[in-house]
Amino acid sequence: MNYKREDDAGQSLIQASSSATECCHCLPLSSIQMVPSQDQEETIDNDNVTPASPEMNALIRAKLEGCFPRSTPLSLLLLHVSQLEQVHIHPQSALLHKRQRYHASASFLEQVLVNVRRAIRDDDELLIHEGTGAAIIFPGVDLQGVAGIVERVSHQVDLLQAETVIPPLRRETDIALGVGSYP
Numbered sequence: 001m002n003y004k005r006e007d008d009a010g011q012s013l014i015q016a017s018s019s020a021t022e023c024c025h026c027l028p029l030s031s032i033q034m035v036p037s038q039d040q041e042e043t044i045d046n047d048n049v050t051p052a053s054p055e056m057n058a059l060i061r062a063k064l065e066g067c068f069p070r071s072t073p074l075s076l077l078l079l080h081v082s083q084l085e086q087v088h089i090h091p092q093s094a095l096l097h098k099r100q101r102y103h104a105s106a107s108f109l110e111q112v113l114v115n116v117r118r119a120i121r122d123d124d125e126l127l128i129h130e131g132t133g134a135a136i137i138f139p140g141v142d143l144q145g146v147a148g149i150v151e152r153v154s155h156q157v158d159l160l161q162a163e164t165v166i167p168p169l170r171r172e173t174d175i176a177l178g179v180g181s182y183p
Helices: 054-065 106-117 143-158
Strands: 074-084 101-103 125-129 133-139 173-182
Touching: 054 074, 054 125, 054 133, 074 106, 074 143, 106 125, 106 133, 106 143, 133 143, 143 173
Parallel strands: none
Antiparallel strands: 074 101, 074 133, 074 173, 125 133
16 A cells, blocks of 8 residues: 555556446645635645545535534544556567556545544544545644644554455555644
8 A cells, every 4th residue: 555656657557347437536635725825926836735535525524513603622634545557568569558546435534534544533433435434523632733643644544454454455445634723
């Protein structure tokens, strides 16, 4: 499993296998998208944002609407899981192809979440969108506190091994974590 995408330029396209889920077209969950700045031009650095499906974005918005206004801190951890399509090497093909990203299976996401649940409290709220990821709302946790939680969650996710998940992973898999805090 990877935390960063690696492109394999010397390999060519294959057909998506039948076990592939839907294509991942998730967009970064970012304040830049919600409120464009008029004072300065801002750009999104896709290596530093965590994608979220439109459905996950709607779940988060609906849940957070009931949390404000508030006087205590609130933090959010976003987890996104995706896989690159498998590639077979065709020696006669010199075509370079950008590999397509797919959502992970719901069973793989659940195995990841089993490990994540070990690192969070019982009163933290877990929002799940099957195949794409999850969001966890931490009431009463500030930015410093959520940094410690992210460290624990990251450690638990690192315990997963491609060979030990069921079924074993055969695709390059990315698990992206992103956080935000109020105030």
